[in-house]
Amino acid sequence: MKKKNLLWSVFLLLVLGACDKTAQQVVDDEKQTVVQFTSVVEGDAVTRATGSSWAANDRIGVFMKQAGGTLGAGTIVGEGDNVPFITKQGNGNFLSDGKAIEYPSDGSAVDFIAYYPYQSTLDNYIYKVDVTNQSKPEEIDLLYADNLTNRTATSTTGNLQFYHQLSQLVLNLSSSDNTDFSNLSVTISGVKTKANFNLVDGSLTVDEKSIATVTMRRVGNAAEAILLPANTINGIKLTLTLNGKTKEITLPTSITSLEQGAKHIFSVNIKNGGSQVDPEEGKYAKWRETPVITKNMLEKSNIKYINHYMPDNKKYRNYSLLYDTNLKMAYWVAYPIYEGCVGSFQRQDDWIEDPELDGSLQANFNKAGDMFKRGYNRGHQIPSKDRTGNGAMNATTFYYTNATPQKANMNGQIWARLEDAVRRWNSSVDTVFVVTGAMAKESENDVVKYEVDCKNGKVVVPKYYYKAVARELGSTFYTIAFKIPNDDAIAGRDYMDYACSVEDLEKITGFTFFPTLSADIKRQCDKSKWR
Incomplete structure (x- = not known):
């Protein structure tokens, strides 16, 4: 397996435009739209930018330039030259700190470049870095974002994604x-x-x-x-x-x-x-949706932690999984759903080996073979429909490591309705954080059932599947979980019948989900927030 170092670049999601009707202010005379930002902060380190929230009066610097142009004096659009944006309450709502940036009134497209922390004076777009003094890490914790491109006043909400440069x-x-x-x-x-x-x-x-x-x-x-x-x-x-x-x-x-x-x-x-x-602690790339992985897990030869990034841009995370090479099953697949993940691409069903893991350690799902005759599908854990932004990202959901023998009617009915609901939950927020998993046993005394893949290799049949979901509404995080049997007999039931708290799911599975969220948040199971 190709191992990934712990990406401390757990990224920030800054959303172009605020979420309510006051988000876009229209200047009557020029019909120009003022640019504002809201944000979701990812990470669990101790500095402001990498913590779970911003601090009051944190400032970022923003440039607005001609779409496709190289940042420079000749490409700056309007007043968009190193404009400070501030979150006065530390709630992630960023407004310009003084002069405002306005979209061009002629509808021409622009790109954004942003960085943190803000410096008022830059020499030829050079940010001076000095890490000699560590007493205030928030003053040296450099972040950079350049992904938000080709934007106009009519563009849909986009995520400005910051990555750590140090x-x-x-x-x-x-x-x-x-x-x-x-x-x-x-x-x-x-x-x-x-x-x-x-x-x-x-x-x-x-x-x-x-x-x-x-x-x-x-x-x-x-x-x-x-x-x-x-x-x-x-x-x-x-x-x-x-x-x-x-x-x-x-x-x-x-x-x-x-x-x-x-x-x-x-x-x-x-x-x-x-x-x-002493022996060093286990290191692994993690984001808000990544369950806790212990050092003991990483030391087991049959447990493989795998990360996939977006194939068309390696900066952006796609999904990660914890895979058991003995069972040929991922215990969980963790992934975000944000703008650009879901589009109109039609799946091709081209199943292939996961390139991050030796093929001999994976079940071969090139064809389902006799599994079909016994009523099983090749069930995705991260759904194909959650990665339809383009063909390349959709193809990554057809890796063998993302499939298990899933009962066909259960997969096509109750499970499919739950997957559709998760995508709908993303429509009102910047990002939905999801962990989809499978378990081979209900209890220690359960007998593990196996199927055969298209090469007659053994692959475990999960007893049940689960999902843990988190999203932020306003400034509050909400969570919910589901545990659904791998059984056609329940195919027609309402997935809400199987809802539980994330805390309860943690007790059942033994995994710790959304470790940056508090126990109180994970203890809730308010179905009304998810209808």
């Missing part, structure tokens, strides 16, 4: 003998600290002479630093100082570089003022 290192601290390390300090030597970020094309140029020592920021029982990306960690060392004693350590061998947008985590055990490096 790297993060997290050192988790523990004590096996109750040593008090509250006064422990950690420094990193041998790192470069300054760079130029080009807002024109999103390129980062590191000042090779800016080698310095950086003091990591203490956050509870951890030390953290936002660093410049580096192709090698040669020469980088950490020094721990406690009660007059120092200990120099090197980074674990598993960390070979500091990737852009990556978060590297490892642990140190503090004992008698000294230290030793």
Whole structure:
């Protein structure tokens, strides 16, 4: 399997235009529409931009340029040159902080480039990066977005997606003998600290002479630093100082570089003022919809964590899955539905191997074969209809890893109606976050049932399927879950008959869903919010 590093670039969804009728203000004389933003913040790190919400008065910088043009003085449209946008209440609703950006009155299209945090002075569109001082990470946590293109005042809502341009290192601290390390300090030597970020094309140029020592920021029982990306960690060392004693350590061998947008985590055990490096924690790419994956899961040879990105733009996430090569089944497939995912492309049913996993470890669903005769379909976990924006993204839903033997009537009726409902739930919000899964057993004593794929290989038949769903209405998140038997006898029933709370589904499956949402949010199951 091609492993992916932990993408700390868990991204922000900024939506062009507000959600109510006040979102677009029309200037009577010029008939120009004022640009505004609302936002959903993804991530679970501690800085403002990577937390679960913005902070009051956070500001981003926005450029509006001619569609298809290279950012420069000659392509800036109207007043759209490094305009600050602010969320005064920290609720993710961004308004221009002073002058407003207005769409061209002649209907010509524009592109947007945005970054965080805002700088009032830029030299030839160069953003100066300096990570020497780690005391205020929100001031150095650089994000960049350039995906929102070819927009007009009449365009539908679009997502401006920000990605982290730097790297993060997290050192988790523990004590096996109750040593008090509250006064422990950690420094990193041998790192470069300054760079130029080009807002024109999103390129980062590191000042090779800016080698310095950086003091990591203490956050509870951890030390953290936002660093410049580096192709090698040669020469980088950490020094721990406690009660007059120092200990120099090197980074674990598993960390070979500091990737852009990556978060590297490892642990140190503090004992008698000294230290030793413990095995590092499991690292994996995660987003709001990604269930918790434990280190024990990742260490099992039959468990494979796989990420798929949009084939036409590798910046955007498509879906991820936790796959069992013994059962030939994904325990869950996690994915967002946002603008551009659902379109008019008609499925082609071209089933193929998942390119991220050795073919011998997958069930072969090129043809359903005798499974059809016994009443089974090749049931998608992420539905084909959730990825109809174009043919390339739709094709990714026909990977073998995304299919299981699903009872045909159950699949085509109650399950299909639930899938349709999830897509409808996306119509009123920026993003719906979904986890679709399957389980081979109801209880430990259950007998696992198998079918055969088209190559006569064994593939498990799930006992039941489930969905966990989250969406934000206004400034409040709501969740709901469903657990539905893989049984044709219930095909005609209402899927709401099988609704439960996400918390209850967690107890049933053993997985932790939507880890960035509170227990109170996951405890709810208000069907009226989902009718």
